[in-house]
Amino acid sequence: MISFLLYVMRRVFQNIKGNLFPNLATIGIIAISILIFSAFTLISVNLTSFLKVWEDKIEVMVYLEKEVPSNEVEELLKYTRQLKGVEEVKYISPFDAMAFLEFKLGDQKSLLQGIQPEVLPPSFEIRLKKEYRNSIRMKEVIFQLKQVPQFEEIQYGQEWVETFSGLVHMVGLTQWVLGGLFLFAIIFITSNVLQLTIASRHEEVEIMHIVGASPAFIQIPFYAEGLIQGLLGGGLAISFLYLLHKVFLLTIPPSIQIWLARIPILFLPPWTILWILIGGMVLGFFGSFIAAVRFLKYNA
Amino acid sequence: MIQVNHVHKTYPSQIFALSDITFEISEGEFVYIAGPNGSGKTTLLRILFGTERPTSGEVFVNGMDITEKGFHKIYSLRKTIGIIFQDFKLLKNRTVSENIRFALEVTGHLRKEAESRVSEILSWIGLQGREGDLVVTLSAGDQQRVAIARALINDPPLLLADEPTGDLDAQMTNDIMGIFNSLHLKGTTIVFATHNIDLIKRYPYRTIILLDGKRVDAKKEEGVKVRG
Secondary structure, eight states, X not given: OHHXXXXXXXXXXXXXXXXXXXXXXXXXXXHHHHHHHHHHHHHHHHHHHHHHHHHHTOEEEEEEOTTOOHHHHHHHHHHHHTSTTEEEEEEEOHHHHXXXXXXXXXXXXXXXXXXOGGGSOOEEEEXXXXXXXXXXXXXHHHHHHHTOTTEEEEEOOHHHHHHHHHHHHHHHHHHHHHHHHHHHHXXXXXXXXXXXXXXHTHXXXXXXXXXXXXXXXXXXXXXXXXXXXXXXXXXXXXXXXXXXXXXXXXXXXXXXXXXXXXXXXXXXXXXXXXXXXXXXXXXXXXHHHHHHHHHHHHHO | OEEEEEEEEEOTTSOEEEEEEEEEEOTTOEEEEEOSTTSSHHHHHHHHHTSSOOSEEEEEETTEETTSTTOOTHHHHHTTEEEEETTOOOOTTSBXXXXXXXXXXXXXXXXXXXXXXXXXXXXXXXXXXOTTSBGGGSOHHHHHHHHHHHHHTTOOSEEEEESTTTTOOHHHHHHHHHHHHHHHHTTOEEEEEEOOHXXXXXXXXXXXXXXXXXXXXXXXXXXXXXXX
C-alpha cells in the first residue's frame, strides 16, 4: 500500500513537472473561481453576522394615544406582556421620553425649552423573544399589536429589516449561483487540462496497457493530480482572500472603525474553509475522472 | 496455450480483416503468423493480446476466454504475455534501465526488486553496461533488445511479436532471432508475425499463413513439425 502511494506521488510529481504550465494555469483558474465564490461567502457570512447583531437589538416601539388614562395603560401593559413573542415591555411615560430626548440632544437640549412633556405620547418599548427577532416572525407580533385600538402608531424599522434580509438573501443566492457556474467551469477546465496531460503521456499510458498495468495504476495518479490541483487552487484562493481581508481591515478609516467596533468583520469560519478546500478537491477529482473516462478508456 | 475458434473480424466500415480463423498453439511452441502486409497478422495478434475483440468466434489464452463478454481482467492476463512491436514502443527520452523498470513499477513491483530484475535481464539480453544510455542513442537492434527485455521482465510464458525484425538489417535480425531461439529453448511459447519468407526458411517453425484475412495453410500444417 505504501509503495503504491509512493508510486502515485511519484507519478503525480512527474505529471505536474512534465506539464508545468497547463498545471499552473489550471491551479490559477481554480483559485480564481474559488476566490470569487469564497469572497461572496465571506460577504454573506458578514452580512448574516451583522443581521444577527442587529436582530438581537430589534425592538418594537408602540405609541399610545395621548388620551389613554393611566389605569388603562396598566391594563394595556399587562395585555402586551402576555402576547406571543413578547419578552419584555417597558413603559415610557412622556416625562421619560422628554428626559431621553434631552439626553440625546446633549448641549442642544435648550431647543426643548418651553415644550411640555405632555406633548409627547406615552409609549411601550417592546423587546421580542429571540426567535421572533426577524422580519418574518416579527410580523406575527406586529399583527397582534395592530388589533389594539389604543395603540396609535407602531414603529419597528420594517423597511430596514426587510431590505437588509433581502440583501442577505440576494448575496447568498448570488454566492450559490456563482458557485454552480464555477463548479462546471472547474470540472471543465480540470478535465481538459488533464486530457492534455494524459495526451502528452500517451506513450507511457500505452506502454502501461501493454505491460498489464491495472486500471488503478494507470488512473489513480491522474485522479490524484486533479485532487492536488483542486487543493492547491482552493488553498491559494483562501490565502489570497485572507490577505485581502487583512488589507481591507487595515484600510478602514478610524471613524468607521469606531462605528464598526460593535460589528466585527469576520473571516470565514474554519469549517467553511475546510468545506471550500474539500469542494476544490472534489471538483478537481471530478475533472480528472471525466478526463480519465473520456481518454484512458479509449486507449484501453 | 492458445485456442482460436472460427474468429471473424469486421470493422465498422464493413471491411473484413479476418475470416473464419481457427488454430491451436501448444505450450512451448514457436509459431509464425505469416502473410503479406494487410493480410490480418497484426489484427490477429491484437485479438490474442486483447486490444481488439473479434466480431465473432472464441479465443482462449492461458485457458481464459478473452472474448467473453464482461472479461475485465485483461490487464492480469497481459502480465503473463510479453509483446514486442516493429516500432519498439519505447520511451525515447528515458534510459535503457528506466524503460525496463517502468514496466515493473506500473505493475506493482517494489523499486528495489525492480533494480535487481533489470540488471539480470539486461545481462541476459546482452545490454550490460548500457543501463544509463538514453534509448534514442541506441541502434535499432539494441532498441529492439530493450523492447524484448521489457517484454520478458515479468517472465511471461507467452511472447507475441509483431514484425520484430521488420526494420532491422540482416545482422541485427540474426541477433534478435538468436534471442527468440534461446527463449523458445527455455520453453516460452512464441507467436511471431512476419512477412519475411527468408526468415521463415532460415528458422523453420510451424507457420500459419494469412492472405486477405483468411488462413491459406490449413492443408500444409499437418506436415509441419514443431522444432525444439
